[in-house]
Amino acid sequence: MTGFLRQEIDDGANKVISFQVGKQEYCIDILKVREIRGWLGATPIPFAPDFVSGVINLRGIVLPVINMRQLLGNSVDQDGGRDVVMVVEISDKIFGFLVNSVSDIIDVKKSMVQGVPNVASDREKGFVSGLISINDRMVGVLSLEVVAATILESVA
Amino acid sequence: MDDFDSIKNIFFEECHELLSELERSLEIIESGDFTDEIVNAAFRSVHSVKGGAGSFGMPDLVRFAHVFETALDLLRSKTLHIDSGVIKIFLRATDVLSDSLQAEREGAAHPFERQNQSIKELISLGCDNSLSADKFLNRDDNLRELDGEEKSLSLFSPVSIELSDIDNASGEELDIAFEIFEDSEGNSSPNGADKSEKSRKKNLNNEINEGESENAPTIIKVSPQNNNVTIRVDLERIDKLVDLVGELVIGQATLRERYEKNHWGRAEPVSIENALSDIDQLTRNIQDAVMAVRAQPLRTVFQRMQRVVREAAHATGKSIQLVMDGEDTEIDRSLIERLTDPLTHMLRNAVDHGVESTEDRLKNGKSADGVIRLSAIQKSGRIIITVADDGAGINRERVKSIAIKKGIINSQANLSENEIDNLIFFPGFSTSSTVSDLSGRGVGMDVVKKAILDVGGRVTIFSEKGVGSTFLLSLPLTLAVIEGMAITSCEQTLILPVSCIVETMLFNYKDVFVMGDGVSALSIRGVFMPLLDISVVLGFSTGENFQDREVILVVEDDDGNRVALLADGIDGQMQVVSKNVEKNFRATRGISAATILGNGNVALVLDAASIIHMGSENVCRLPYPSGLAGIERRSPEWAT
Numbered sequence: 116m117t118g119f120l121r122q123e124i125d126d127g128a129n130k131v132i133s134f135q136v137g138k139q140e141y142c143i144d145i146l147k148v149r150e151i152r153g154w155l156g157a158t159p160i161p162f163a164p165d166f167v168s169g170v171i172n173l174r175g176i177v178l179p180v181i182n183m184r185q186l187l188g189n190s191v192d193q194d195g196g197r198d199v200v201m202v203v204e205i206s207d208k209i210f211g212f213l214v215n216s217v218s219d220i221i222d223v224k225k226s227m228v229q230g231v232p233n234v235a236s237d238r239e240k241g242f243v244s245g246l247i248s249i250n251d252r253m254v255g256v257l258s259l260e261v262v263a264a265t266i267l268e269s270v271a
Numbered sequence: 272m273d274d275f276d277s278i279k280n281i282f283f284e285e286c287h288e289l290l291s292e293l294e295r296s297l298e299i300i301e302s303g304d305f306t307d308e309i310v311n312a313a314f315r316s317v318h319s320v321k322g323g324a325g326s327f328g329m330p331d332l333v334r335f336a337h338v339f340e341t342a343l344d345l346l347r348s349k350t351l352h353i354d355s356g357v358i359k360i361f362l363r364a365t366d367v368l369s370d371s372l373q374a375e376r377e378g379a380a381h382p383f384e385r386q387n388q389s390i391k392e393l394i395s396l397g398c399d400n401s402l403s404a405d406k407f408l409n410r411d412d413n414l415r416e417l418d419g420e421e422k423s424l425s426l427f428s429p430v431s432i433e434l435s436d437i438d439n440a441s442g443e444e445l446d447i448a449f450e451i452f453e454d455s456e457g458n459s460s461p462n463g464a465d466k467s468e469k470s471r472k473k474n475l476n477n478e479i480n481e482g483e484s485e486n487a488p489t490i491i492k493v494s495p496q497n498n499n500v501t502i503r504v505d506l507e508r509i510d511k512l513v514d515l516v517g518e519l520v521i522g523q524a525t526l527r528e529r530y531e532k533n534h535w536g537r538a539e540p541v542s543i544e545n546a547l548s549d550i551d552q553l554t555r556n557i558q559d560a561v562m563a564v565r566a567q568p569l570r571t572v573f574q575r576m577q578r579v580v581r582e583a584a585h586a587t588g589k590s591i592q593l594v595m596d597g598e599d600t601e602i603d604r605s606l607i608e609r610l611t612d613p614l615t616h617m618l619r620n621a622v623d624h625g626v627e628s629t630e631d632r633l634k635n636g637k638s639a640d641g642v643i644r645l646s647a648i649q650k651s652g653r654i655i656i657t658v659a660d661d662g663a664g665i666n667r668e669r670v671k672s673i674a675i676k677k678g679i680i681n682s683q684a685n686l687s688e689n690e691i692d693n694l695i696f697f698p699g700f701s702t703s704s705t706v707s708d709l710s711g712r713g714v715g716m717d718v719v720k721k722a723i724l725d726v727g728g729r730v731t732i733f734s735e736k737g738v739g740s741t742f743l744l745s746l747p748l749t750l751a752v753i754e755g756m757a758i759t760s761c762e763q764t765l766i767l768p769v770s771c772i773v774e775t776m777l778f779n780y781k782d783v784f785v786m787g788d789g790v791s792a793l794s795i796r797g798v799f800m801p802l803l804d805i806s807v808v809l810g811f812s813t814g815e816n817f818q819d820r821e822v823i824l825v826v827e828d829d830d831g832n833r834v835a836l837l838a839d840g841i842d843g844q845m846q847v848v849s850k851n852v853e854k855n856f857r858a859t860r861g862i863s864a865a866t867i868l869g870n871g872n873v874a875l876v877l878d879a880a881s882i883i884h885m886g887s888e889n890v891c892r893l894p895y896p897s898g899l900a901g902i903e904r905r906s907p908e909w910a911t
Contacts (some may be wrong), residue, residue: 137376158763160852160859161809170865172873177865179856209855251410 625660771879
């Protein structure tokens with residue numbers, strides 16, 4: 116995990132946590148993340164969509180792990196070794212997001228978020244609600260509502 | 272819920288127990304073999320309900336309970352001749368009192384009509400003249416106000432003194448509250464007259480405090496979603512649990528200390544092993560102790576069935592005796608709640624369809640009274656509940672013809688007796704040609720079966736013509752832990768509930784037969800059954816090299832359908848704690864739950880019934896390697 120970059124905090128700033136999926140960097144509200152765990156493999160579930168890696172045990176709670184590379188349509192090949200699971204709570208359900216690495220905690224003001232350019236793929240545009248440019252990096256703001264809706268729709 | 276409400280709740284809980292007690296006493300009295308103490312107990316039960324209702328300000332209850340009590344007093348003074356008619360009146364009054372309490376608890380209207388009916392019956396038993404009938408009857412629903420005469424009967428007006436107001440209460444009010452309180456404790460009348468008012472106040476306070484500290488039951492909330500669900504647990508059981516947890520803390524400290532010592536080379540490894548095995552033992556004991564906290568005797572359900580049978584017998588005009596056995600058998604609380612409806616259905620059915628009418632019974636040389644036996648017994652980790660009637664047995668010709676008429680079976684179907692009996696569990700099946708008040712809406716037995724299956728139980732039926740029918744319910748002791756068989760398939764560990772496994776054996780490819788369309792059957796001692804590969808059914812593999820698999824597990828669903836499941840190996844039997852998968856994901860076909868293995872990984876618990884069903888949909892053909900040397904692909908004659 117790279118060192119945390121501290122931005123100056125100003126009014127109305129939200130802390131987000133940014134993570135690497137394939138070559139892309141995304142971020143979500145830090146308050147949605149319950150914990151981050153090393154990836155130790157999951158138990159596959161029959162008839163689950165491709166992006167569900169399986170279920171894992173989090174201190175007695177059984178939760179599904181979503182392979183974000185598969186879901187977001189980025190490069191599917193496993194990076195291996197450095198994968199981590201972010202445990203995320205969305206509307207009373209708990210999911211694990213399998214990502215390559217967690218990179219940063221960033222303070223983000225509304226004004227920093229740009230629109231998604233029209234050149235992005237439809238799939239990408241659906242999941243990403245905005246872009247943040249920070250230290251010459253581009254960080255996509257992941258829309259958890261859309262992600263959750265996609266997961267629940269395909270598993271319901 | 273404020274304090275007053277919670278005290279009120281305890282009152283209702285107590286009333287529930289008092290009424291069970293009353294019912295039991297009345298039944299003993301009916302049997303003729305009773306002592307004065309039993310009669311006194313019955314009287315005291317009603318008296319305590321009245322006292323409690325008085326102090327909580329429930330005039331309608333007090334009025335009814337008073338008449339009931341007065342009638343019971345006739346029993347006590349032996350001025351009433353006891354026969355079954357008298358007891359029936361008392362039992363009916365008990366039911367009415369129970370319903371009135373329920374109405375009071377829910378804030379609903381009292382069953383005034385039935386109250387009045389019952390009051391008339393009770394007074395007809397010959398209460399003394401001070402109880403004139405019309406004084407106690409509710410002429411209409413608005414007649415809650417007491418007329419002048421009744422006002423003088425201060426006992427009937429609600430007496431409620433807030434504890435905070437007690438110092439301001441008048442001596443008369445105190446007397447009443449005091450008396451009621453003492454009476455509701457089951458004591459004799461107080462000799463309050465020679466006590467000063469002050470000391471009585473003190474006493475009352477003391478008693479109330481005492482009641483709260485010592486006599487109050489230990490109430491434990493079971494489910495956080497429903498605040499009203501409480502259970503009463505013997506303090507002894509809680510104490511035992513606390514003791515065990517204390518032991519566990521010590522055991523854990525011991526283990527840690529020995530481990531650390533060992534780390535520095537100063538302890539014998541065997542001492543760690545000892546500490547570990549202590550903790551193993553403690554864990555098991557704690558598991559048992561926690562189960563014991565949730566366990567409740569079946570008496571609470573069984574006791575209610577007396578009334579069900581009584582009312583059903585009354586409605587059908589049959590004379591039926593319910594004999595109960597094993598009410599003390601304990602079962603998980605959650606199961607108790609889910610048993611009430613199925614058992615009610617089954618007993619109503621037994622009364623309505625099982626036991627014949629009195630004339631028919633006499634004609635067939637049976638006793639006039641039908642007997643229904645309800646019994647429970649614990650047997651090898653399960654609870655077996657039996658509902659047996661001595662009626663005519665299932666009329667198989669009739670069942671079969673109705674099943675054909677309703678399109679449940681084919682008219683050419685050749686069914687065994689057992690299969691015919693099981694037809695009554697089909698949805699929409701009802702042999703009653705007219706819809707009766709009790710059963711016969713065609714929503715009986717299939718609902719029973721579903722309710723029992725839902726809690727991991729089974730229903731079995733035995734019936735003999737002219738002798739009677741017996742329903743066996745086999746239930747797990749608890750819903751939380753199941754006995755499972757760990758198997759491996761495609762490097763995955765899966766759990767199969769032991770209850771569904773008929774047998775296990777080594778797989779021999781020679782026993783496989785292929786039917787025309789590529790569906791496989793396995794011959795076990797000459798009997799063919801469908802062959803399924805678990806990993807193929809679950810979509811984990813396409814079944815290449817299935818012929819190299821090691822073991823066969825023959826599994827059976829509750830309808831008796833059997834299949835042979837192919838797996839790579841059997842790891843052994845284990846207790847598994849089932850975890851919900853649906854909460855964070857979705858229901859998955861073939862999977863009933865998940866569990867955590869010793870290594871922290873998740874293992875899926877298979878649902879035998881749905882796997883068998885999936886197999887029957889022909890989606891799981893096995894790929895037969897063509898030209899596999901040495902093995903002849905055969906088709907049995909029946910497949911061509």
